[in-house]
Amino acid sequence: MEAEAPDLPVEVIRYILSFLSTSDRKEASLVSRAWYAASLDRSLQKNILYNLQATCASLESISGLGRRQSPCLALSNLDGSTVSKMVIQSVALHLAPHLEKLSLRDSNITETSFMALIPSCRNLRGLDIGGCNSLFMPGTLLSKEESKARVEEALADLRELDLSNLRYLSDSTFNRLAGCTPGLQTLSLAGCHITIEFDPYRGTQARNSTAVLSLNNILHFVSRQAAMLKGLDFSRTGITNEAMRSLVQVAGLRLEGLVLQHCKDFTDDAVCAICAWQPGLATLDLTGCTELTGKSVEAVASSLRCLERLSLGKVRRITDRSLRGLAAIPTLRALDLSECYQISGGELVKGLASPWATVGLASLNLSCCTMVNDSCVFSMARILGESLRELDLTSCIYITDISVHDIANYLRSLTALRLGWCKEITDWGLLGMSAPSDNCRPSRKQGDNEPKFSRTFGNMGFFAPPKYLDDKPRIVTVSDMAASKEKGTSLSALTCLKELSLTACTKLTDTSITKEIRFEELKTLSLSMVRNITDESIASIAMHCRSLERLFLSHCSQLTDHGMIAAMRYMKRLTHLDISCCDKITDQALEVLSQECKWLKSLDVSMCSGLTIAGIKRIQLLHPTLTSIQARYLGGADLSLTL
Structure with a gap:
């Protein structure tokens, strides 16, 4: 032996x-x-966030997490109840000494519970109390010197503080809390009501209002903390050009991150001031600042030479012309242009292809940029090559099989690919093959409303996507595949893929799904509204994608118990499953699901007419980790049920 x-x-x-x-x-x-x-x-354990609810069941888990010395914790459903107080006491005893990041977001924690927990957290680096309005409503937080001294001792090394969405935050409570965090580097006041124009102190040095949070008081804090501050978040506030100019001009302030999402009163002048006074920015988020134009983009491109992440989503007045200069930022790694409807990507491509371009993008979001076409994708794929890791082309309606071939051929390092609602993608695109010319529409002349593809594709060995007479997917047969000559690379070449979205790609069928969705590292897959797939696809996916954690199959009406039961035996790591509007699935499939998928946390079975309320309640009892079940309009009844 x-x-x-x-x-x-x-x-x-x-x-x-x-x-x-x-x-x-x-x-x-x-x-x-x-x-x-x-x-x-x-x-x-550093990058693992444990989410605990204030329930009796959580008390058993807290001591176990204490042995792990878990550094990140999120507590929810806290209030003034006895159970919440018991959870707070247990956390303070077992977890607090090891915590580095703590989130109490949107809970109803009281001041008493807050003081019972925070002084025990001596190693905190990040604290999120955003949305904890019950904590700030009385206005007495840290009003006692003894309480303030205990919190100040505990938060001496705090680096990140989130105070977003607080309705009752005032100058008085802000000053008390900020005074306990001498090492603060990142502050979020997103969604807070800040008094901008009105000065409640009329030029005096008093800054102790219990009614308002004023810009003057915030500027005073920034001036005092300027040497330490690295990041600010003023999203969804009424901050104006003048206010931003005053902020960025504070002596000694050297910001690395600035988030200004949905600041409606923001214009190009404010962005120009930011670029002039804070040239060291590494992250700039201007998502939803609808008054901005190309002038802001040009200012960013010419001044922010250390920028790594730029978000311009929903800034719909910017055009292609202003994007060309972004390629000259040598450090730019992530670019978000989602919902910028005037963007086609042409000028950005020219910038990336120019001799002076030094950018190597790792993440590119062109979601809902409806002017983007195959020509743009082909050029970007060739230029970005191995550097690109995430690509979002959701709702780019002119994307066809040609783009899929280009992506598979040139972007081999992709870890996330989102092609949802690209309805012209067919089986041939995923298979990397050219479609037979029979039974297809004759080519038409390009009209004003049709995408204009580059004529050079013909010389490069590319082919036009098939156009079906009835606009339905043509089932690919074995003889079709044998007769077809491979002219592109199939989707399976993206061996690093961890996330794939093919939502509403309605021309896909079992033929391509079963042969190409075979990724060992795939964790998230969306095939919602791909109505032509059957049990064969889900069984194949389960066998070849053993790492799947999140699966979305909403409106896949041909799926049955047979396919789901066969698949569940392989999906041991599944944590989130959406099978809403799958009418052929019954309680029998849920029974197997509860036995096989032990890690399941979230389940959506809304509008599944084959399921019953009794079956849903049974799986909740049998599956203790299943904390979220969406069962709206179950069984055809007008019923909204969230367990």
């Missing part, structure tokens, strides 16, 4: 686990006690 291999040292096991994703480590920890003990190492 062969001698058993000696146990590996804990240090070696820990080193091995450090290369695995969170879900992989979870599975590996079940190998043996030694592997389980190694998985609890603090260094492996």
